[in-house]
Amino acid sequence: MAVGHHRDVTVAPSAIARLREVVGDQVLTDPELLASYTTDWTGRFVGRTPAVVRPGSTAEVAGIVAVCRREGLALVPQGGNTGLVGGGVPLAGEVVLHLGRLDALGPVDEAAGQLTAGAGVTVAAVQAAARTAGWSYGVDLASRDSATVGGTVATNAGGIRVLRHGATRAQVLGVEAVLGTGSVVSHLGGLVKDNTGYDLAGLLCGSEGTLGVVTAARLRLVADLPERSVSLLAFGSTGDALAASALLRRSLPALSACELFLDQGLQLVCSTAGLRPPFTRPYAAYLLVEVADRTDPTDDLAGAVASVGRLEDAAVAGDARGQADLWRYREGHTEAINTLGPPHKLDVTLPLASLAEFVDRVPTTVAAVDPAARTWLFGHVGDGNVHVNVSGPAPDDDRVDDAVLRLVAASGGSISAEHGIGTAKRRWLHLARSSAELAAFRAVKAALDPDGVLNPNVLLPADDRRDRSDT
Amino acid sequence: MAVGHHRDVTVAPSAIARLREVVGDQVLTDPELLASYTTDWTGRFVGRTPAVVRPGSTAEVAGIVAVCRREGLALVPQGGNTGLVGGGVPLAGEVVLHLGRLDALGPVDEAAGQLTAGAGVTVAAVQAAARTAGWSYGVDLASRDSATVGGTVATNAGGIRVLRHGATRAQVLGVEAVLGTGSVVSHLGGLVKDNTGYDLAGLLCGSEGTLGVVTAARLRLVADLPERSVSLLAFGSTGDALAASALLRRSLPALSACELFLDQGLQLVCSTAGLRPPFTRPYAAYLLVEVADRTDPTDDLAGAVASVGRLEDAAVAGDARGQADLWRYREGHTEAINTLGPPHKLDVTLPLASLAEFVDRVPTTVAAVDPAARTWLFGHVGDGNVHVNVSGPAPDDDRVDDAVLRLVAASGGSISAEHGIGTAKRRWLHLARSSAELAAFRAVKAALDPDGVLNPNVLLPADDRRDRSDT
Numbered sequence: 001m002a003v004g005h006h007r008d009v010t011v012a013p014s015a016i017a018r019l020r021e022v023v024g025d026q027v028l029t030d031p032e033l034l035a036s037y038t039t040d041w042t043g044r045f046v047g048r049t050p051a052v053v054r055p056g057s058t059a060e061v062a063g064i065v066a067v068c069r070r071e072g073l074a075l076v077p078q079g080g081n082t083g084l085v086g087g088g089v090p091l092a093g094e095v096v097l098h099l100g101r102l103d104a105l106g107p108v109d110e111a112a113g114q115l116t117a118g119a120g121v122t123v124a125a126v127q128a129a130a131r132t133a134g135w136s137y138g139v140d141l142a143s144r145d146s147a148t149v150g151g152t153v154a155t156n157a158g159g160i161r162v163l164r165h166g167a168t169r170a171q172v173l174g175v176e177a178v179l180g181t182g183s184v185v186s187h188l189g190g191l192v193k194d195n196t197g198y199d200l201a202g203l204l205c206g207s208e209g210t211l212g213v214v215t216a217a218r219l220r221l222v223a224d225l226p227e228r229s230v231s232l233l234a235f236g237s238t239g240d241a242l243a244a245s246a247l248l249r250r251s252l253p254a255l256s257a258c259e260l261f262l263d264q265g266l267q268l269v270c271s272t273a274g275l276r277p278p279f280t281r282p283y284a285a286y287l288l289v290e291v292a293d294r295t296d297p298t299d300d301l302a303g304a305v306a307s308v309g310r311l312e313d314a315a316v317a318g319d320a321r322g323q324a325d326l327w328r329y330r331e332g333h334t335e336a337i338n339t340l341g342p343p344h345k346l347d348v349t350l351p352l353a354s355l356a357e358f359v360d361r362v363p364t365t366v367a368a369v370d371p372a373a374r375t376w377l378f379g380h381v382g383d384g385n386v387h388v389n390v391s392g393p394a395p396d397d398d399r400v401d402d403a404v405l406r407l408v409a410a411s412g413g414s415i416s417a418e419h420g421i422g423t424a425k426r427r428w429l430h431l432a433r434s435s436a437e438l439a440a441f442r443a444v445k446a447a448l449d450p451d452g453v454l455n456p457n458v459l460l461p462a463d464d465r466r467d468r469s470d471t
Numbered sequence: 472m473a474v475g476h477h478r479d480v481t482v483a484p485s486a487i488a489r490l491r492e493v494v495g496d497q498v499l500t501d502p503e504l505l506a507s508y509t510t511d512w513t514g515r516f517v518g519r520t521p522a523v524v525r526p527g528s529t530a531e532v533a534g535i536v537a538v539c540r541r542e543g544l545a546l547v548p549q550g551g552n553t554g555l556v557g558g559g560v561p562l563a564g565e566v567v568l569h570l571g572r573l574d575a576l577g578p579v580d581e582a583a584g585q586l587t588a589g590a591g592v593t594v595a596a597v598q599a600a601a602r603t604a605g606w607s608y609g610v611d612l613a614s615r616d617s618a619t620v621g622g623t624v625a626t627n628a629g630g631i632r633v634l635r636h637g638a639t640r641a642q643v644l645g646v647e648a649v650l651g652t653g654s655v656v657s658h659l660g661g662l663v664k665d666n667t668g669y670d671l672a673g674l675l676c677g678s679e680g681t682l683g684v685v686t687a688a689r690l691r692l693v694a695d696l697p698e699r700s701v702s703l704l705a706f707g708s709t710g711d712a713l714a715a716s717a718l719l720r721r722s723l724p725a726l727s728a729c730e731l732f733l734d735q736g737l738q739l740v741c742s743t744a745g746l747r748p749p750f751t752r753p754y755a756a757y758l759l760v761e762v763a764d765r766t767d768p769t770d771d772l773a774g775a776v777a778s779v780g781r782l783e784d785a786a787v788a789g790d791a792r793g794q795a796d797l798w799r800y801r802e803g804h805t806e807a808i809n810t811l812g813p814p815h816k817l818d819v820t821l822p823l824a825s826l827a828e829f830v831d832r833v834p835t836t837v838a839a840v841d842p843a844a845r846t847w848l849f850g851h852v853g854d855g856n857v858h859v860n861v862s863g864p865a866p867d868d869d870r871v872d873d874a875v876l877r878l879v880a881a882s883g884g885s886i887s888a889e890h891g892i893g894t895a896k897r898r899w900l901h902l903a904r905s906s907a908e909l910a911a912f913r914a915v916k917a918a919l920d921p922d923g924v925l926n927p928n929v930l931l932p933a934d935d936r937r938d939r940s941d942t
Contacts, residue, residue, distance in 0.1 A: 111717040112823045112855075156666050167664065169673070170641070181914075183907040191820045193638065193856045193888040195627050195677055196903040197930065198912050202640070202673040206666055223724060246582040253694060253765070294724070349662045352583045384583075385664045417664040432667040436654040440919060441669050443652075447918035448911060459668060 011050040011095070015071040019053055019095075022063035026054040026101070037078060037096045038089055041146070044342060044395060045086035045423070049076075052096040058176055058184055058215040064097060065213070066182040068453045076455055077209040079119065079151025082143035084345060085422025087208045087458045088151065094457070099150045102215055108133035113221040114173065114190045119150025119214055126219065135221035138165030142331070153214045156206030158418025163249075163382040164256045164292070167418065169205040171219050177204050177212035180449020188218040203444070208420050209455040211448040225256070225292040229301045230323040234283035234313040238262070239356040241285040244308045245381050246352060248289060252304045254297045257290040258382030259330045260359075265376050269332040272339050278329060279313050287381075288330045290323075333378050333389075340374070343389040346404050350413040352384050358411050359386065362404060366390055369403045385417040405431055421459045429461055482521040482566070486542040490524055490566075493534035497525040497572070508549060508567045509560055512617070515813060515866060516557035516894070520547075523567040529647055529655055529686040535568060536684070537653040539924045547926055548680040550590065550622025553614035555816060556893025558679045559622065563928045570621045573686055579604035584692040585644065585661045590621025590685055597690065606692035609636030613802070624685045627677030629889030634720075634853040635727040635763070638889065640676040642690050648675050648683035651920020659689040674915070679891050680926040682919040696727070696763035700772045701794040705754035705784040709733070710827040712756040715779045716852050717823060719760060723775045725768045728761040729853030730801045733830075736847050740803040743810050749800060750784050758852075759801045761794075804849050804860075811845070814860040817875050821884040823855050829882050830857065833875060837861055840874045856888040876902055892930045900932050 019027045028034060029051050038047045055061045068075050074094040081088055090096050102118035105125060109115065113135050117126055123137070124144040130137045141147060141159030151157070153175065158167045165171070176186040177200075185200060204212050235241040238260075245258050263282045270277050278286075289305075291297040298318050305314055317323045337343050350358045363375045373392035379385050390400050405415045409431035416425055416432070430438065441460055445452075490498045499505060500522050509518045526532045539546050545565040552559055561567050573589035576596060580586065584606050588597055594608070595615040601608045612618060612630030622628070624646065629638045636642070647657040648671075656671060675683050706712040709731075716729050734753045741748050749757075760776075762768040769789055776785055788794045808814050821829045834846045844863035850856050861871050876886045880902035892900055901909065912931055916923075 109824070111721075113721070156670075158664055158666075162664060169670065179907075179911060181910075183910060185905065185908045185911055187904075187908065189822065189883050189885070191822065191855065191885045191888075193629055193633060193820045193851075193854050194885040194903075195629075195887045195889055195891045196885055196900060197892065197908065198678055198682075198915055199627075199640065199670075199673050199676070200908065200911060202670050203915075205670070207669055211669075223721070250582075250584070250694070349664045351660065351662065353580070380664075383664050384662065412660050414660070414662045414665040414667055416666045417662075418666055420666045421668065429667060432665075433658075434656065436650075437656045437658065437668070437671065439652075439654060440650060440656055440671060443918035444669055444674075444915060447914035 011073060015067070015073060016051060018067045018071060019051065019064060022067060023053055023055050023060050026056065028052040028054070037098060040086060040089050041082055042084065042342065045089045045091060047090040048093055049090040049096050050093065052098050054098045054101050056101045058178065061097070061178045061213055061215055062182055062184050065178050065180065065453060068095065069182060069451050073453070074456045075453055077150070077154065077213045079148035080122065080143065080146035082147045083151065083155060083422060084419045085424040087155065087420055087422030087455065091423055092457045097213060099148065099215070102150070105129055108135060108221070109190065110134070112190060114218060115221065116188055116216060116218050117149045118216050119148060121149045123147045123149070123152060130221045131224065134224060136224040137219065138171045138222045139168050149217050150214045153205050153217050154207065154209050155420045158385070160257055160380070162380065163258060165222050169202055172201050172205050172217055173220050174218040175201045175204055175214050176216040177214045179212040180451065180454045188216060190218045206420070208422065208459045210445060210459050211454065213454065225294060227294060227296045228290060228292050228323060229298040230288070230290045230317045230326050231301055231305055232278050232315045232326045232329065233287040233289060233305065233308065233311055234279055235285045235287070235310060236283060236312055238285045238359045240310040241287050242352070242356045242381060244287055244311065247308060248304055249382055251307065252291060252300065254291040254293045254300055255289065255382065256292040257288065259288040259379065260381040260386070261286050261330055261333060261378040265333050265378055266329055269329055269336045272336040273328070273332050275328060275332070278315050278326070283312050288326060330378065333376065337376050337389050337391060340391040342395060343376070343391045344393060344401055346388040346401060347417050347419040348386055348388060348408045348413050348415060349384045349417040350386065350408065350411055354411045355381065355384055355386070358407065358413065361407065362388055365403050365407050366400050369399045373400060423457055426459060426461045482544060486538070486544060487522060489538045489542060490522065490535060493538060494524055494526050494531050497527065499523040499525070508569060511557060511560050512553055513555065513813065516560045516562060518561040519564055520561040520567045521564065523569050525569045525572050527572045529649065532568070532649045532684050532686055533653055533655050536649050536651065536924060539566065540653060540922050544924070545927045546924055548621070548625065548684045550619035551593065551614065551617035553618045554622065554626060554893060555890045556895040558626065558891055558893030558926065558929045562894055568684060570619065570686070573621070576600055579606060579692070580661065581605070583661060585689060586692065587659055587687060587689050588620045589687050590619060592620045594618045594620070594623060601692045602695065605695060607695040608690065609642045609693045610639050620688050621685045624676050624688050625678065625680045626891045631728055631851070633851065634729060636693050640673055643672050643676050643688055644691050645689040646672045646675055646685050647687040648685045650683040651922065651925045659687060661689045679893065679930045681916060681930050682925065684925065696765060698765060698767045699761060699763045699794060700767070700769040701759070701761045701788045701797050702772055702776055703749050703786045703797045703800065704758040704760060704776065704779065704782055705750055706756045706758070706781060707754060707783055709756045709830045711781040712758050713823070713827045713852060715758055715782065718779060719775055720853055722778065723762060723771065725762040725764045725771055726760070726853065727763040728759065730759040730850065731852040731857070732757050732801055732804060732849040736804050736849055737800055740800055740807045743807040744799070744803050746799060746803070749786050749797070754783050759797060801849065804847065808847050808860050808862060811862040813866060814847070814862045815864060815872055817859040817872060818888050818890040819857055819859060819879045819884050819886060820855045820888040821857065821879065821882055825882045826852065826855055826857070829878065829884065832878065833859055836874050836878050837871050840870045844871060894928055897930060897932045
């Protein structure tokens with residue numbers, strides 16, 4: 001069974017019976033119950049499934065994978081269903097493996113700063129447990145109340161703290177997982193230094209459920225940094241803002257966020273949310289900068305800002321209320337853009353050296369394809385990460401996506417910074433990865449999921465050669 | 472051809488001719504020239520080889536791998552030959568693939584804090600290039616002048632800065648490598664956020680040359696922290712020292728080293744090196760603590776030390792001379808122990824919660840096997856990492872190794888913290904990894920090195936099942 005061969009799977013009643021032997025009444029087949037599992041939260045990806053299976057233990061996950069291997073069924077693992085690239089919904093009729101019941105959350109090891117969480121534990125629950133023990137979790141993202149440990153590990157989720165603490169892979173000390181072979185691998189001892197073989201945890205992290213189903217993870221915690229200071233800086237050009245970003249990244253060890261947005265986006269946010277603009281006149285580009293430390297970092301931030309060149313204006317917020325107000329200009333972008341209809345969302349990284357030119361060229365690139373489209377650029381530029389949103393083109397018209405992603409690749413960037421490939425981006429993966437790399441990916445996939453049971457329509461492009469030879 | 476099947480390879484003249492077609496006169500076969508490539512620096516591992524091949528480019532490495540696949544030859548990749556577990560010498564008659572000529576060192580991207588280095592560049596050269604540009608490299612180890620980028624990436628080398636910056640894997644943003652299939656994979660763009668497929672770089676890092684030959688790496692640099700303060704703390708028990716280590720790890724963000732040694736080791740160091748003891752009377756256990764920051768961290772260290780409980784005595788050094796003097800008590804251990812003959816060296820990690828009990832139990836465990844043996848314990852306890860050195864047993868008597876590694880495994884620890892498995896530890900890998908994990912490792916190995924060309928006698932234990940079925 002090859003990757004991409006599950007499109008028209010139908011499930012025999014006997015297969016459903018086998019699944020029920022593993023998880024009892026946790027096999028859902030009632031169409032009304034299935035609806036929330038077959039559509040992603042944005043509504044862009046709508047699939048269908050013969051069954052949703054909800055295991056309550058790693059052993060049950062292994063049993064389900066074994067049944068699916070025997071019965072020739074494909075599985076889509078699903079966590080909080082907050083992904084943005086269609087990687088967790090059954091777009092080709094797969095069985096949904098919902099991991100929400102794996103919600104055991106172990107105690108915080110206060111000396112080591114670690115905890116073990118089941119796949120179904122939400123990011124918010126990990127954050128809360130860490131905070132109660134005087135620690136913090138290094139990953140935060142807007143979907144924290146729904147996004148799960150299993151999903152964020154499987155996708156190497158990023159978010160707003162990557163600049164300071166790294167993405168999810170940097171937090172993972174080990175995982176328990178069921179491979180596509182049905183084997184259970186478990187390495188949850190939490191040893192920081194452990195050179196005993198291949199880094200399976202790191203390999204599974206970011207593999208988007210195509211190699212194994214992560215059922216639990218041992219996570220490192222980071223020092224809690226309760227003191228914050230936030231500043232909004234205004235510049236006459238994107239290049240000036242990015243030069244400031246590079247300077248601040250280097251001179252401010254306590255830098256915890258460095259976010260870019262542009263005048264057009266700010267105006268949209270202010271008009272849709274009814275906010276007063278931050279400055280008396282508009283500027284071309286803005287940086288929202290946050291520092292976090294154990295002791296009040298306001299002076300550190302002020303000192304660093306004073307050394308920024310070509311700064312047009314600046315607002316500083318020392319208290320929590322004022323900080324939240326400044327953050328609204330940045331965080332309001334998604335909601336404001338959604339008022340214009342569902343945008344095309346591209347999530348890309350550029351080398352710092354080509355980021356300014358990229359930001360300046362994107363609107364022209366989009367306009368050349370669709371003159372009526374409107375382009376919004378914002379994101380975590382401290383990491384080189386820009387979210388390109390385009391309003392206007394129909395959802396199934398991907399000419400703009402194609403043009404922007406080609407520009408990204410031509411500029412030495414990544415076509416997926418933190419959202420992953422899923423089903424939405426796999427036709428462009430060849431822009432980011434050579435045929436030798438794709439062949440290596442396929443070899444690893446075949447090694448750990450030899451029957452193509454796990455997420456066969458995700459990440460790896462359909463392999464035309466193989467499809468032809470099989471038919 | 473299976474793993475472990477190259478023990479009695481002899482090389483036909485025609486195969487040597489094929490290698491010469493790839494690299495010209497960079498195929499060494501003169502026995503006098505081969506000697507330095509067949510013995511590791513400690514002299515413990517002595518192999519033999521029909522040829523040393525020294526490619527000058529990634530394409531030549533690919534050509535060599537292709538020849539070896541066709542001719543049925545096994546390769547041992549070799550960097551600075553500073554490994555401690557026999558992973559880089561031809562113990563079973565393999566051809567040595569020496570990577571020293573891949574010594575291109577690219578410019579520092581000063582904005583991003585990154586550089587690209589060929590496999591043959593030394594760690595010291597990376598450090599120097601970083602320093603010249605106002606950055607620092609996050610990895611440092613005693614063998615810095617010989618150890619190479621290729622070797623340290625392939626083994627996920629640790630060293631004295633892991634506590635602050637992580638091991639080598641945490642510095643690697645991407646690699647160029649030749650897989651066992653002969654394919655060249657290259658991902659050197661240095662993008663910090665890049666979720667476009669499996670983490671091949673992380674998988675190759677720590678794979679000990681068994682999956683691919685790393686020919687270059689894109690490395691992140693870290694902020695230079697020139698201001699240091701060092702303190703030596705004395706305790707009445709190992710438990711007290713480790714409790715202090717946990718406290719300091721949590722309360723001192725600027726902590727850059729936290730090293731343990733015991734009274735017996737200190738006495739040996741002082742007597743062999745002619746040093747004056749640090750305090751007027753001996754104590755059971757010592758912590759050497761270093762903090763590093765942009766501004767003078769002496770007050771931070773003093774404040775943290777003041778909060779340490781059950782502290783018996785303390786020495787603080789503010790200037791470089793005094794700091795070096797304090798470090799000599801810790802760094803002198805290896806040389807002092809070597810004066811008693813080559814020790815058995817075990818490099819293990821324990822969970823912080825069981826570390827104190829482990830340290831206390833090791834001497835008894837060793838004495839039960841060999842009452843005449845002498846045990847030395849020291850290491851990077853801030854990471855849970857202890858180096859267990861045992862003087863006395865003959866080099867080929869591994870009963871003590873076996874007893875200590877079983878104690879490690881029973882205590883939930885890792886049998887290799889930072890040195891890797893190599894050939895020396897592979898008979899114990901089953902203590903650290905389940906049969907399901909080992910099966911997954913073998914599957915990945917077979918996927919990326921299907922003919923077992925690369926380091927076939929390293930890391931993975933000889934597969935008895937496979938060996939039997941093949942013969």
